[in-house]
Amino acid sequence: MFRLVFILFFSTITFAQNTDSLFIRRIFDTALSEGKAYEDLRSLCKDIGARLSGSAEAEMAVYWGKNKLKSYSFDTVYLQPVMVPHWERGTKESAWIKHSDGKLKKVSITALGGSIATNGKMEGEIVYFSTTDELRKIPDGALEGKIVFINQPMDEKQIITFHAYGGCYPMRNNGAIEASKKGAIAVIIRSIGSSIDYHPHTGSMQYEEGIQKIPSAALSTAESEYLKEHLKNEKLSFVFEMDCRSYPPKQSYNVIGEITGKHYPNKIITVGGHLDSWDLGEGAHDDGAGIVHSIEALRILNELNYTPIHTLRVVLFMNEENGNMGGKTYAASSKESGEEHILAIESDRGGFAPRGFTLDGTHPMLQLLQSYSKVLAPYELHKFEKGYGGVDINPLKDYFPSISLIGFVPDSQRYFDFHHSEADVFESVNKRELELGCASIASLIYLMDKNLGNKSATHGKDIN
Amino acid sequence: MFRLVFILFFSTITFAQNTDSLFIRRIFDTALSEGKAYEDLRSLCKDIGARLSGSAEAEMAVYWGKNKLKSYSFDTVYLQPVMVPHWERGTKESAWIKHSDGKLKKVSITALGGSIATNGKMEGEIVYFSTTDELRKIPDGALEGKIVFINQPMDEKQIITFHAYGGCYPMRNNGAIEASKKGAIAVIIRSIGSSIDYHPHTGSMQYEEGIQKIPSAALSTAESEYLKEHLKNEKLSFVFEMDCRSYPPKQSYNVIGEITGKHYPNKIITVGGHLDSWDLGEGAHDDGAGIVHSIEALRILNELNYTPIHTLRVVLFMNEENGNMGGKTYAASSKESGEEHILAIESDRGGFAPRGFTLDGTHPMLQLLQSYSKVLAPYELHKFEKGYGGVDINPLKDYFPSISLIGFVPDSQRYFDFHHSEADVFESVNKRELELGCASIASLIYLMDKNLGNKSATHGKDIN
Structure with missing residues (x-):
């Protein structure tokens, strides 16, 4: 049975x-x-x-x-x-790296979604950070008039690429807030992308109530590598214009x-x-x-x-x-x-x-x-x-x-x-x-x- | 213990x-x-x-x-x-479909590896087959002077594409032997490729001792589709030249x-x-x-x-x-x-x-x-x-x-x-x-x- x-x-x-x-x-x-x-x-x-x-x-x-x-x-x-x-992104989105001898290099940026405009040309000395955490550690107001560059690459050792994306997300999402707290006038991040190429990657970013809003953009990975290399030996400025805005x-x-x-x-x-x-x-x-x-x-x-x-x-x-x-x-x-x-x-x-x-x-x-x-x-x-x-x-x-x-x-x-x-x-x-x-x-x-x-x-x- | x-x-x-x-x-x-x-x-x-x-x-x-x-x-x-x-492929590889009204359409072919040359321009009426098996079934000598076109697509239902490739392999490998047995002067096969596009796919092919060698080429998948559609309503000829040869x-x-x-x-x-x-x-x-x-x-x-x-x-x-x-x-x-x-x-x-x-x-x-x-x-x-x-x-x-x-x-x-x-x-x-x-x-x-x-x-x- x-x-x-x-x-x-x-x-x-x-x-x-x-x-x-x-x-x-x-x-x-x-x-x-x-x-x-x-x-x-x-x-x-x-x-x-x-x-x-x-x-x-x-x-x-x-x-x-x-x-x-x-x-x-x-x-x-x-x-x-x-x-x-x-x-809306608007119609203007151009950027240059300015070398210490005045020589210019045109680079590819994209405004991060939600960013304010630059209101004409904006220029400032670039200060380099490897991660958002590194930026967080310096004293408030220490970067008056500077442009922050955060260059955190996706961790290529992660097998699932979304895990590496998660690691870079704070750079894009909180970069403007953290940079503004230190007195910076703008933040440029390395594009969150797996490959080394010349197309920048956009995405959402946040501002925080009570913290000055500053323009925020992503630079292509190839040009982020360029910037990293050249910052080892010389002072560089970043010059850019964006006319994106919220409605x-x-x-x-x-x-x-x-x-x-x-x-x-x-x-x-x-x-x-x-x-x-x-x-x-x-x-x-x-x-x-x-x-x-x-x-x-x-x-x-x-x-x-x-x-x-x-x-x-x-x-x-x-x-x-x-x-x-x-x-x-x-x-x-x-x-x-x-x-x-x-x-x-x-x-x-x-x-x-x-x-x-x-x-x-x-x-x-x-x-x-x-x-x-x-x-x-x-x-x-x-x-x-x-x-x-x-x-x-x-x-x-x-x-x-x-x-x-x-x-x-x-x-x-x-x-x-x-x-x-x-x-x-x-x-x-x-x-x-x-x-x-x-x-x-x-x-x-x-x-x-x-x-x-x-x-x-x-x-x-x-x-x- | x-x-x-x-x-x-x-x-x-x-x-x-x-x-x-x-x-x-x-x-x-x-x-x-x-x-x-x-x-x-x-x-x-x-x-x-x-x-x-x-x-x-x-x-x-x-x-x-x-x-x-x-x-x-x-x-x-x-x-x-x-x-x-x-x-070696040589330097000449050109092909046309000739419509019944004489109108020509240039198409993309590639000689199959090991094929003999056409020795100048070769032309013949196209006879359509869906598979090599279908070709095998007709009487020997029934295709005197004709150009065989075998149009077997890869079976898209196969999950592992190599299984679909295996199904098409006889068309490329034995097409020339089978077509020649029927009296054909050449064989054109549909490229063994997954997508519909304009680049033909080459690959190895065989001749058999005692069977007349005939030229053998692959046509792009997109143009194979074209040929299939047009053969429903009219007689078409294939014209081509290849100067590939073995050393x-x-x-x-x-x-x-x-x-x-x-x-x-x-x-x-x-x-x-x-x-x-x-x-x-x-x-x-x-x-x-x-x-x-x-x-x-x-x-x-x-x-x-x-x-x-x-x-x-x-x-x-x-x-x-x-x-x-x-x-x-x-x-x-x-x-x-x-x-x-x-x-x-x-x-x-x-x-x-x-x-x-x-x-x-x-x-x-x-x-x-x-x-x-x-x-x-x-x-x-x-x-x-x-x-x-x-x-x-x-x-x-x-x-x-x-x-x-x-x-x-x-x-x-x-x-x-x-x-x-x-x-x-x-x-x-x-x-x-x-x-x-x-x-x-x-x-x-x-x-x-x-x-x-x-x-x-x-x-x-x-x-x-």
């Missing part, structure tokens, strides 16, 4: 695994041979372009997203109003599409990326990839006539880059509407070859996620571990304490060659790598939707 | 694992922060260039390799004579460097890639990456003062692409010299982010390889399975039946965008991805050298 029960139990598991294997195989086949993601990404990058919050491009991206979701026959498509910060907040939108859950329409599984991008390049990896990953994952499930148990919702978040107002608004309004949010998945680490997923959730959820490792191994997914979900979905935790957040993890090696720079264009994304990401996310949503409910999902046409 | 023994045993294992972890961490640190591989690859690609067997470039690559190994103070550096086939075999060399084993100098662990490449592009991924992976792996072990138990030998094989004379010569001469070959590792799948290793060997060896999965997991290595070793090392099996062959496995998604085409240049290789490959291979050699011997290897300066 025990033996019979055991065999029956085992057969049921085997049957479920076979069903899952076959369906996941169909997901990958669809993504790789009839996928829409690559063409959608081309369109977002080339027909819309870079799309910083508050820009006309961001507005057109909302229009693009709504039309795109409608064209894929989601059950519901709507816009969710979000007030977003509005900063009043502007109305924008999250773009949302849904496939209604058959059994639990009020229980939501969210998948998303962010629709805004920095204003350099085309926001291809950051986060055009996440946008088309998310849309394509649900489009494929729809295409394969999968009827979900829970409501599957794709959210194209606005304003992740400089305020996260889309993520915050989505979380608050989800709570207000009385929905139950059980899981959210984010793709915001580029369109590279998939490695797996990181979970911000409970141990039982980690075990559930890890139980998928075998059925997903043929697709080279091997990373199923605790970790971060994503910036856009993170605010959901404030309102739904038991929600699980999952971050999609592609290979990280090339990401910071492109990130927040003019190099982040459609051509830097590989079609197959992008498509494998879509299929990986669709597979995870399928497995989670089935296993988080206690009713079975149906394959093929709904037979009710 | 049992408990004590158990605890002692366990402590020993733990101690060994810690030692290994620390040493492997040092290998990765060295590769990522003081690596030579990227600059070596730049030099091989830019200072030498593409290097087909028998060319002046191949000869210069031998010179380059010998100098490079000498500069890294291997114990022994020498050349091993190898006779290689010598085929008598030429003297060349494998380049070899050794670090002598302390305990078993006559037991050899070989690591290598191939020094020759096709004559398009710069042979960066195929197989410049494998060359610098192999050199750098041993250079790092040397740099870290690792004294190996067995002799570690790097071999820069000549002529993998069109004859494998380097691999065959190395295997035969290893046997003749009375050496014992216990393990050979090959890198010939590109310079992409590492995934792991495939083993052509016994089950106990597989278990040994898989026992390294934990200590290598922090470096994103997750693939430890049965599979192919490599073309260059494969002949060793004929002489050393108990040898283990291991193939290094980087991510495969982008490989066939570049493979055997003008796109395979230095710029297509990412520095970090390349360096991680070097460190992965060095780590495997270190672990295998320690575990395949029954004496301990020494870390740091040799204390004897």
